[in-house]
Amino acid sequence: MATIDERAMLPDGLPEKPYRPPVLAPGYTPGTVTDKISSVVLAKTPRWWYVAFGLSFCVMMLFLASVTWLFAKGVGIWGVNQPVGWGFAIVNFVWWIGIGHAGTLISAILLLLRQEWRTSINRFAEAMTLFAVACAGMFPVLHLGRPWLAYWLFPYPNTMGLWPQFRSPLIWDVFAVSTYATVSLLFWYVGLIPDLATLRDRAKNRVSQIFYGFFSMGWRGSASHWHNYEAAYLLLAGLATPLVVSVHTVVSFDFAIGIVPGWHSTIFPPYFVAGAIYDGFAMVLTLTIPLRAAFGLQDFITTRHLQNMAKVMLATGLIVVYGYGIEIFFSAYSANRYEQFMILNRITGPYHLHWILLIVCNAIVPQLLWFRKVRTNPVPLWIVCMFVNVGMWLERFVIVITSLHRDFLPSSWGMYRGTIFDWGTFIGTIGLFLTLLFLFIRFLPMISIAEMRALTPGSRGEGMETPE
């Protein structure tokens, strides 16, 4: 279906009244919404899907190869050394976790804030969250010297009489990330149930009937179902909201708890959370913009959505920039020799290029989002988002490496360079991420059908908006 010419719907004589595009193009009924979205899943697989899936699958194989080599040889195949004990693995971990924030945020917080525009993107964002968290979750294990003993990080009774060391931020990570993964999964699945039922009822062949029937658990959409369902969904949102904030806070503790100059800072939690949302939204846009075109979903994911997400990015982006500023101020104000040197070294030292690039990507380029033209125009918006994705990865690189490579004793200073295996692992996880994503958009409704129905004119769904 072609894009609606929104200009055409401008009420005459009111040019100065700021126009808000609708969250759902007019002319849709619950029925047509249902058919349109479920057709994406039930119709025949488009050829480009196979190509895209195949490509990402190959990249995923790169990941497998790197990891096999890693397990065989040890982390020595990476660039890590004395003094830089953490390298790409942790950078990637934080980056992926950050990306994994948008989904739950959109679903939970925006739900609580009754932002109905979230409806058409939350399912997709949640899925993205899950896959990002899956990618992130692997790195803490991979970067271990003896990964096969990773289960020692979980508290379970054992014959050694030993338990995890609960003062370590890494243990907090284990709890935070595993909780976040579980809750996101549940949240996503609960949201899926009514749509699975829809697909069950639409499915033609037996296999997909059983598949969707199995996972829809016999959902019937009865009033009492909806009644408890709504309550549960709202409560989950309520729980997920503090959780999503806590997760990146805990991740920031991995650094803030350490005494390393450049890590040991109280600004980290807010600054990391903001960064996570920033990056998360950037990634959502990076993926929705092409997909919405690919599946012709411009009516459901309208310019309004792009605009709003861009605005969120702008806001969180500014918080992040503030974080950068405050870091520099702290070090200057702290009268702490090590902090001061750290910042100086970060900006002028051997890694100054990384820092400058990071500022360009995260602080300067995104300022374009002040302009509506950029916010509403998919192509430039997408480019800005790519900048942010790169910038946020660089931010983590700068935090991890430049802080470690020159800490307290000049005798132990050193340098760090990622090896081909570092890159292989990193790029490989992107392949894994995309592979899962393509499977998702192929076999599950990437937009919440049930919630979209409620947005159709004449429906008495909640948070329904009567279009201008």
Add this chain to the structure above:
Amino acid sequence: MSIHIEERPILYGLMAEFDTPEDLIRAVERVRATGFRQVEAYTPYPIEEVSHALGLHHSWMSLLVLIGGILGGTGGYLLQYWVNLYAYPMNVGGRPMHSWPAFIVPTFECTILMAALFAVFGMFALNGLPQPYHPVFNVPRFAEASRAHFFLVIKAADPRFDRQATEKLLSDLNPSEVAEVEV
């Protein structure tokens, strides 16, 4: 649309199909007014009025979640307390055995985790899910319930249920169709 009535030994109830939520809501109110209690409405998306009309107000969910949260929180903290003070006390970097500030994070996470699990599985329990087989699925048109149409079912178990009268009642509510629901 015709109503074909054949004698069936076991009947789950009668099902009326409506095109608009308004019709459904009106229908529910009427049926309730006539005193039917074993009534269930099916909608493609949640509609508050319907729940109200069916007299569904209070839900046990919040209480379940609260219990889950409390269990998780206390459990998490007690585990750490026991481990650090009784199971294997260790001098870790000169920090006190009972480093409560450090224990807050896992405690919080446990709280959320348990609460969330209670929320989801509680919802399943209250809705009697999973229930892959259900009489209403026997009605071919019911597939519309997950698309765009609205259904009302009066169960045969209702004391006031009377095959003919109830069917009459339903057909007066301007349904697009009335059908029998076999068990």
Add this chain to the structure above:
Amino acid sequence: MPQIFHRSTNTIAKVSIFGGVFILAFVGWVYSELLRSHYVTGQDVVKPQPVPFSHEHHVAQLGIDCRYCHTSVEKSSFAGMPPTSTCMNCHKQIWTNAALLEPVRSSYSTNMPLRWSRVHDLPDFVYFDHSIHVAKGVGCATCHGRVDRMPLMYQNASLQMEWCLDCHRNPAKYIRPKDQVFNMAWQPPADDPGLGARLVKDYHVLPPRNLTSCSTCHR
């Protein structure tokens, strides 16, 4: 629409979900039992030995003191395995041509040592020292069991870390007067419950905080 699933699936589904909890619990229990099983710990398992040496015979019936063979138990970390010559001290005179003892005699004549299977085998990163345990009143039988009742030697305890910790956390339960260390049959006197605590004090046994420090056993 037709039914996709049969009636029975309702029950199956519910059971599988809520039963799952119990299944998990059961699996966990089995695993923890397995870790402590004799299969894993090697407890009570008799290992093949070049000579079927009977501690029961030598200790209980002949009354040979532990230290006659395990000479360094009081001065070294290693209790000491008797050289063939020790065996031959007696077996030059008695059972001089018992077939069972052929390996011993040939070892003695050919100067090729006997190759015993280690029965109590701690991991290489555990540093156990016999001398200090003996000096602090830990009886042989406390860890090795009633060797005087073992026709063939086997491992008496699990030798897992939790087992070591049990005593290191509360030695009073286990230690005995030094003069009873080599007495297989010693039992804590029923009439004197305070004995253990008293010995811990008299023998200057370090407090649990020291005994459970990692470097006490691991380096």
Add this chain to the structure above:
Amino acid sequence: MNESDDQKPGPPTEATDAIGRMGQSTPIDLEAVQEKLRAEPGPAMWRSLDELAGTPDFQEWLHREFPRQASEWVEPADDGVSRRAFLQLAGGSLGLAGLTACTKQPLERIVPYVRQPEEIVPGKPLYFASTHVHGGYGYGVLATSHTGRPTKIEGNPDHPASLGATDVFAQASVLDLYDPNRSQAIVNLGRIRTWGAFVNEASPLLKAQQALGGEGVRILTGTVTSPTFADQMKTILAQYPKARWHRWEPAAAHDEYRAAVAALGGPHDRIYDLTQAKVILSLGSDFLTQGPGSLRYSRDFSRGRQVRAKRPVMNRLYAVESMPTNTGTLADHRLPLPPDEVAGFALALAAALGVASGAPAAPLSPRAQQLVAAVAKDLQANPGASLVVADGYAPQAVQVLALAMNEKLGNVGKTVRYIRPVEADPVDHLRSIQELVIDLNAGKVEALFVLGGNPVYTAPADLGFAAAYQKARLRVHHGLYQDETAQLSQWHIPEAHPLETWSDARAFDGTASLVQPLIEPLYESKSAHELLGLFANQIDASAYDIVHAYWQKNLHAAGAAGGDPEAAFRKALHDGLIPGTAEPAVTAAVNGGAVAQAAASISGAKPDPQAITLLFRPDPTVYDGRYAGNPWLQELPNPMTKLVWDNALVVGPALARRLKVQIEDVVEVSIRGRKVKAAVWVQPGHADRSATLHLGYGRWSAGPVGNGRGVNAYALRTTDALWAVAGIGLKRTGDTFNLASTQNHHLLESGTDEMPTAEKEVMARRPVRTGTLPDFLKDPNLVHEKPGLPKTPETTGAEDLTLYPRYEYKGYAWGMAIDLNVCTGCSACVVACQAENNIPTVGKEQVLKQRAMHWLRIDRYFEGDPDDPQVHHQPVPCMQCENAPCELVCPVAATVHSAEGLNDMVYNRCVGTRYCSNNCPYKVRRFNFLRYSNHDVPVLKLRENPDVTVRMRGVMEKCTYCVQRINRAKIDTEVAGRTVVPGDVQTACAQACPTEAIVFGDNNNPAWESTKRKADPLNYALLEELNTRPRTTYLAKLRNPNPDLLGATPEGKRI
């Protein structure tokens, strides 16, 4: 990397290889290669050795067999992952997953003795007194034996040359014993033969020679002090009157001998008493770390320098030298001068003291003149309590002047005494080997026996020794390795390692002591004594027979316990020295003629302000090349440059600026047509107009560890310039070569803009706190009175700034105190730690990746002007912080505190997050990034300390104050019913330390020296502002400047 023009054996492509091989290696299939070797039985295999050696397989096989270079464990970035390797791994990684489940241990065997030696108690180590011989001279050591396996060497406290200390060579020698690349069989032209076969070939020839008075027999050895050996030689020379005994010790202090002969009329040795010396001047002499007496001198010197608030006195050391030496770094005033100006300085000083007339050819700089005046005054103010030392490699003239000055200052008999030479039948080594070459070329040599030594590699280049050597009819080489000389000999007889055989040696002061074996020879090898037995027709006499017989005769003469010589022998064996063998002082007077001659030679030299002088010095780690096969020493950082696995052309910043060369630039060093290509290392403090090249590298037959490392300095070293050659040419080649340094490598590498940052930070952070004696007398707390460093209880007893309650450490509280004032940076502690704790070496590639594993490192800092900085050495073991940042962040409690305040590291619990290392402000934690410890070569397992776990890959490791020693002491004392008191336990580093810089003890017991030090105001904690409360603390470094030199110098520079 060597292109000297006179023909040299060994592949000419060494140069390219050496550079080419760096950083590249390929994974190999050990089985395949071994199959290939097994395929050919017995000797055949050895015949094919040469062919094999060519094949890459063989190179790899050696590599793999001795993979201390963990290189082959990493895939170099350029050549990726071979498909085959990948498939292996695909399987392997699955297997790995399987492993995790496996908890059962394989069946272990106990193999008791058949007849147990009564002294052996399994589980308890034994200690045997023996002698470590280095460069011919010996000093007493105690060797540790675990059920028959020597595992560790310690100094013998009763021996005057050791006093319990050791040097790096003794510490590392135990590894040589188990070196799988040692020669393992008698080889004749590449074919394994028996001792009998050798005897059958050699004896007839000797018989024939005997008839001729042995005129065709030549024996070449290094410096010999062994009385037994000397006695054997005496008898041999009696039997073969015309035979000749030649000596060539490439790194012996040849000019000491010449100076003594010239000035004292005889080759007297000088023995110094540094305890009596208040003012000491070193003229380019590194007497604290080089020379047979260095251990003793270090101890005596440090006794006069351990300043405390209660004992605020210290000696004063001046150093005038070109290449910074360990001794120079301790100097209160150090003046870097080019070699010719050092000589000029000596002359000027001699003149000032009135022992010589004349002035240096080139006028001294004002600064030098000022120093001359001040030093002269200072020396004269302390007659009999001063000392001028020019021992070692200073030119003869300078040494003569030094002798004269000491005499003039009345030091003879007080701070210096002369003794009869300790070397048996002393000769001028240079002349000795020259004569040998002449005879060889004249075809006079029927049989040449090379005992020890490696002349083909070490002989002066202009002698063309390799060529001459092959003119000898019968060439027999006796040594530990199939080295360059062995390659050119018909017969190679494996030498028995000192831990395998009997011998004896004399220390710098003449004290004789016995070398006794701890283990049966691992391979078919002979001691030098047994080899000499050949001449006396005692073919089957064992080393024991010979040594024992000799001392049976001479113990009495030596004045040892009269009566039963056997008892005396046993006692000498037990005590580790033979009493009464120390040389008595002899009187000798400096003859004025020699002094005048020396003065003339200096003032007469025509000055050339442009000439660059190249200095040759024995390498601080591989010495003259004999230790090139020892990975511990190869990976031991050079105390000054911190270079490992290579040598480099060391130049000062000034020269580097003029030549426009940077670190790692390859330059061509040429002198009279001889050229080598060497990578440049810029060393702050190295004098201008001079460069230093260490001997011992660039070998081509030193096994996989030593081959092709660095450049061969011998290729430039000629008979007329053994230690210094003027007027060398330096040409930039445009190439660069990776040098691996363990400190600040990349800072230096990334050029001029970086180094200042580091230095500025060092100055600001003050890891090493310094002061001067006068200031200290004014304010004992001076090292704490600096701004920006909050106080902690360590320094002031002020309340601890923490919210947490303090832990109480009852019972023992282990701690360490390191006196920076006396640390020479000799690095004995580093190797001692490596030997004690089974620390693997990782190879150059891994060091370049900054993954060196030494638990104890010595940080080296420069202070001030790069051309003339002060150098500080700071040993950094684990600080055992009471508030350990590392412990807090470990998720599995693999590192926690023991009840005695040790920062325990539990290897078997570690999962390898490396967070602890990140969070360690001292960066003392070491991680097994790859499989570093060697599990493949059985013989190497014998070396390992059974009391320390061998760490697997993926595990963090670090210093724990040798907790295995602490536990042993605790258990032994507990069993004995007492507590640990001073003397019961020492960490390996403290035990090895020659200067007592490192001491260890119980902070709760004031009896320990460490506790006393911690009470001293000079005591401070590294980074104490972090409030980590380290158990390891330091005593600040004080200088004792000459008041006359405190003012600004003419050039406004500090002296």
